[in-house]
Each structure stands twice: as structure tokens, then as C-alpha cells.
Amino acid sequence: MVQPLRFKTASCQVMSIEHLSRILVQWELEPTSQDLHSIVFVVDRGESPTNLSQISGDISPFGLMEFMDLTPRMIDLHKVYYYRVRAVERKEGLILQEFSTPVFTWETDLDLVGLYVVEEHLFAYRYVMGVPTVIFKKRKDAGYCPNCFDPVLKRVTKSNCTICFGTGKQLGFYPFIEGWMEFNPDPKAAQIVEWGERQASQTDIQFTNYPLLGLGDVIVEIQPNNYWKVVGPIRTAEKRRSITLQVARLDAVNRSDVEYKLTVPDDVRRRLAKELEDIKREREF
């Protein structure tokens, strides 16, 4: 019997990105064997839990199950928004089924200290000591790679598989997210002294809270063009349960490794490289 589709979790968190308060809404479905191709998610929002309206377009169930609400006006710090995620199954224009999460909002009061810490660091990474990167989050919830994963042996059987990039999971990684981070932060300041010496092929980074890094994620440093893999440890700093900063240890990805084949489009590379150049010029004054 096919398990009915159900939401497992749904939550939202106030974040500060590019100096603006934004709300990251995230959700998960219970594991299912049902085909998700006819399903989309939409996000509803309202200032009253009984009066919500749709604020997102259709969101694919095959991407990250999240939606960044860019439009909240958080200048009034006591403001609260309520969210709900709906799953809609459509076929040929008809709605076959629809189900939703309960209405939810952020769990803690808007934490001004936490937001302040994030904003200060975002500013610092972008304008003072950071460099542009793109982050490929590794897929965890995905079917096995049809090309290289042996379901009997339960392992990857080919190297250099560009279907899954060595993860054994379909597609391997989510579409990349841009971010600015500091490479090789002062070990004392970043409290990574006890991690011990880095190997020659390793580096550490310090970063704000979006996206949250996980083991196996790939980070591309745009200039120079270095590929890195998060191997841990990963340390996070929190203010009242909201993550504000992340520090992580990375291993170099070699040119011969399959992760090196994750592509960053040239226009994105050029734009980020130019931003860095412009900022460097300003930093010199």
C-alpha cells in the first residue's frame, strides 16, 4: 500500500541576509514511495494565523524544501508572520489532492543580538575580509544513483560518475547558493585552535548562517578557482537556538575528483569576480 503523503516538519527562522531581515521557511515530507512528479509546494503567509494568502510560486519537490521570504517588513520588531506550506497535486489542470502543514511562526522572539551578530559578520565577509563562493549542498533525501549505485552491495561502483558526482544519490547536489566567507580565519578568534594543525590540503572557513553547512557539501572559491569539500568539524555559534555563525574545516578537491566537475556558470563567476575586484579597490582606500 502506498503511504499517504504527509508533512513531517515545518519551521521558519528569521535571518539576516545582505543587511535585510528575511524569513527562511523550511519543511519536510514523511518518507514516501509515491511519485512526486505531479506535486508542487506553495507557501502562504499572513499577519494573522487565520488570514493567510499565497506568497510563493510553485516550488518543486525535487529542489531544497525551502522558501526564502524576501518581502517581510521587519522594521517593526514586534511583528510576527504566520506561515503554512501546502502541497498541491495537479493533473491536467485539475487539483487531485491538497494538504497542508499547521500554521506556524518562528519559535523564539526575534533575537536582536543574534541578528546583529549575523549582520556585522555579513558586512565583514563581504566588504572586509571575505571572498565570494558558491555552495553546493549535498542531497541527502534522494533515490540512489541509477548509474553507479549497486543496491545489493549498497555502494557506489564507478568512480567519476557525473550523474551523482560520487554521492551515490540521484543528482548528487542541489543547485548552488552564493555566499561570502572568510578563508583561514584567525584560529584563536574562530576558536578552532583545538582542531589541531591543518593538513597542507585543508583550509578553515568562517561563515554566517545561510545556508547551513553539512558534511560533504562542496564550496567553490571563485578566485582563485578552488574546490573544497566540507569534512568537518563544523562548529556553530548560536544565540537562543538560532545559528548565527559557522566555522568548518574543508579538504581540497583535486582536479581529478568528480566533484570538480560541478559547474559554476561563467556569468556567475564573472559577476562575483568583478564584485570582489570592486570591493578590493575600495578596501585599499
Ligand SMILES: [Zn+2]
Ligand atoms: Zn552515480
